[in-house]
Amino acid sequence: MEVYGEDGTILTDDETILNKWKTEFQNIYNTDNAASNFDDEFYRQVSTHKSSLEDKMLDPLYNANQDRNTTITIENIRRLVYKTKNGKSCGIDSIPYEVLRYECLVIHSLFQLIFETGIIPSVWRQAILCPILKDKSSDPRVPLNYRGISLLSCISKLYSAFKNSRLSSYLESNDILADEQNGFRSDRSFSTSACVRVNNRLSQWFVCSSGVKQGDNLSPTLFSIFINDLVEEVNSLGLGVNIGDSTLSLLLYADDIVLLASSETDMQCMLDKVHEWCKRWRVLINTEKSKVMHFRPSRSKRSNFQFKIGDNLLQITDTYKYLGVTFHDLKDFKDNANRLSEAG
Structure with missing residues (x-):
């Protein structure tokens, strides 16, 4: 080699x-380095709290x-x-x-x-x-x-x-x-x-x-616990898309995240919230793989809004594959239907 x-x-x-x-x-x-622009003060607070919890666990009377x-x-x-x-x-x-x-x-x-x-x-x-x-x-x-x-x-x-x-x-x-x-x-x-x-x-x-x-075996469960409060923070914005009587802000499959918004400014607000969370919890986002898709009728123009994660500009795409399903901005699912029929 x-x-x-x-x-x-x-x-x-x-x-x-x-x-x-x-x-x-x-x-x-x-990847835990100063160049990543992480929140060092928050890190110190979490480290102190972690040490306190560990001390409690060493107490013979601890029985949680x-x-x-x-x-x-x-x-x-x-x-x-x-x-x-x-x-x-x-x-x-x-x-x-x-x-x-x-x-x-x-x-x-x-x-x-x-x-x-x-x-x-x-x-x-x-x-x-x-x-x-x-x-x-x-x-x-x-x-x-x-x-x-x-x-x-x-x-x-x-x-x-x-x-x-x-x-x-x-x-x-x-x-x-x-x-x-x-x-x-x-x-x-x-x-x-x-x-x-x-x-x-x-x-x-x-x-x-x-x-x-x-x-x-423990890693997926531990990561789900780790990322759990990101959902709470995004939902706290009160943004998303209406589906029946519910408002859906995001979807998670492990570390694959989909944000759903009804306007450009709402989407940017949600991106900012995710960026803040990642800075606190020392998570790096792969901005090259992160895309924005504007679902719309065929007669409508695609958004030219400049969506950003931190200082990184995100590409607006017309197709994106998520969990094996290819989505199109004009809501055309023919490709998926053909692929599934061929597989069947």
Whole structure:
């Protein structure tokens, strides 16, 4: 495998290539920097509150949500293990699911110990990133043209699946997640380290200080909790489109967000609100993939309003694909109908 150097030359030395891959992916997973114009004062407030909550959790008398802290049973373990599939890639410990099916009693003892102490094996914090080219037409010598697929310890994913089951049940039974969130529906935080695997060789390890762990069962649920108050903030504007007796402001599928507005100024107001939220919570928006679509009758002119996220101008497009459906600004769904009929 080859990559470009900083001066545009093609690098072929294995060690140099691994270091290049490590640097590129390390930058992706550590975007928390001053150049991003984040709200540092809000960050300090959240950090102080987080420390306060952690101190409370260390108190022996702390007993919040005791119904979620019941003992793990051997049946819990068996259900988790028998749901796994054969032939799945394993993480740095090289232990596949096929082996774990014969060790339910050992897993039960391990999980109960972890659940009681809050201490996990350090290897569970490590991930191997396997690069997969996003687009076959893109240059294979550019690391950022690849998507890093994370390989985690199989047994760590079992434990996360157990924790996620209890957490998701609590969120759903208490109606905590916003109705607008349609993705991923049915502890303490720690940093994760990762390395890149190229040609069966591993790069040096690097720390991932932002985001949730890719490929972990808990990550989708944790992200849904994280983004939940964005829905409340956008809805607080009282803007959106009327559908029957309801007003719909936005749609969420995981981190894919659709804003709905009845006027140009309303849309810009909603974009400003999203931008403010992202600055506070240190989230970067991919403005290149963010588009505006003006739905209108065929005789009406398309808007020439300059929509912005922060200082970034957004492109107005006539087509956009969302969750597999192609939308047209003139509300023409013939392409989708033809595609579905051909598939049928």
